[in-house]
Amino acid sequence: MIFITVGTTNFPFQRLSNIIFSLAQNELRTEPLIFQHGATKISWKLPNVKFYRFLAYKTHTKFITKAKLIISHGGHATIYLALSLKKNVIVLPRQKNYGEHVNDHQVFFSEYLARQNLIKLLPQVKSIDTFRSKAANYTKQNRMVAINRLLDSYIQS
Amino acid sequence: MYIKNGRISKWSPKIKKNKEKHIKLCLVSSGGGHLYQMMYLKKWWKKYDRFWISFKRTEITSQLRGEKKYYAFYPESRNVINAFKNLFIAFKILSYEKPDVIISCGAGIAPPFFYVGKLLGSKLIFIEPIDYIKYPSLSGRLVEPITDHLLVQNREQLQFFRRAKYIGALL
Numbered sequence: 283m284i285f286i287t288v289g290t291t292n293f294p295f296q297r298l299s300n301i302i303f304s305l306a307q308n309e310l311r312t313e314p315l316i317f318q319h320g321a322t323k324i325s326w327k328l329p330n331v332k333f334y335r336f337l338a339y340k341t342h343t344k345f346i347t348k349a350k351l352i353i354s355h356g357g358h359a360t361i362y363l364a365l366s367l368k369k370n371v372i373v374l375p376r377q378k379n380y381g382e383h384v385n386d387h388q389v390f391f392s393e394y395l396a397r398q399n400l401i402k403l404l405p406q407v408k409s410i411d412t413f414r415s416k417a418a419n420y421t422k423q424n425r426m427v428a429i430n431r432l433l434d435s436y437i438q439s
Numbered sequence: 440m441y442i443k444n445g446r447i448s449k450w451s452p453k454i455k456k457n458k459e460k461h462i463k464l465c466l467v468s469s470g471g472g473h474l475y476q477m478m479y480l481k482k483w484w485k486k487y488d489r490f491w492i493s494f495k496r497t498e499i500t501s502q503l504r505g506e507k508k509y510y511a512f513y514p515e516s517r518n519v520i521n522a523f524k525n526l527f528i529a530f531k532i533l534s535y536e537k538p539d540v541i542i543s544c545g546a547g548i549a550p551p552f553f554y555v556g557k558l559l560g561s562k563l564i565f566i567e568p569i570d571y572i573k574y575p576s577l578s579g580r581l582v583e584p585i586t587d588h589l590l591v592q593n594r595e596q597l598q599f600f601r602r603a604k605y606i607g608a609l610l
Contacts, residue, residue: 359472
């Protein structure tokens with residue numbers, strides 16, 4: 283199963299929807315796809331694609347856990363969650379000039395992660411069905427104790 | 440002396456003496472990744488009396504089940520009208536709840552509540568979202584002059600703020 287997500291922001295992401303429409307009919311026609319489409323209007327229907335508008339937190343985590351590949355907008359929560367579960371992530375960042383977000387911070391952030399070989403950018407992936415990357419070398423650092431102490435010191439002073 | 444079952448009683452209810460000063464938090468968050476970052480801090484904030492300010496959306500209401508929450512006007516991103524409306528409800532909520540600390544990881548919901556919170560004397564903590572590495576977020580820039588503690592998750596972000604502290608990635 284491949285999980286596709288556009289995030290929860292109120293801007294549509296038509297470009298990714300069109301790409302998925304094309305992939306779902308060609309390379310990925312035998313693959314079950316789950317497409318969380320948020321604020322993007324979907325005008326097409328295919329038998330191997332299941333649609334959700336917004337997902338509850340547990341469902342979102344469940345889909346990422348079960349997917350063999352995640353195709354995402356440049357949202358940091360999805361990406362880091364997928365990386366911490368050692369998943370392959372392909373990112374198409376939202377761009378301001380297509381009306382997909384307020385600015386281009388996703389573009390810079392995804393390029394930053396791609397440079398560290400943590401994710402791949404969608405335009406650079408030659409074929410999705412044979413996509414294999416090295417298991418992302420991301421170790422989640424547990425800073426909870428230190429941050430806990432710091433925040434307590436701020437509010438109790 | 441107090442009244443129970445219509446009778447005046449000499450026994451007074453046992454009042455728990457708090458050794459620590461009672462602190463109330465106001466957690467302000469947009470949905471999506473910003474809320475995920477706040478949830479990462481759960482072990483910290485669950486010790487305190489608190490309430491949330493967020494939006495009425497599927498993923499938010501499911502994650503904040505059981506929490507005390509108020510809903511702000513949405514969409515908030517680059518929306519001046521909703522920013523003013525949120526300023527108005529910020530006065531109503533914050534003057535009623537009187538939180539000691541207001542904390543946020545963004546996004547656009549934060550500035551109205553931070554400015555009103557400053558006027559009403561709350562301590563302010565802002566955590567810059569991790570993905571703004573080329574330039575600071577608009578919320579970060581708007582709250583920087585008034586926030587008591589501004590925390591960043593990437594070292595690259597330190598250059599954008601005068602008094603920021605690096606804490607590392609939350610996610």
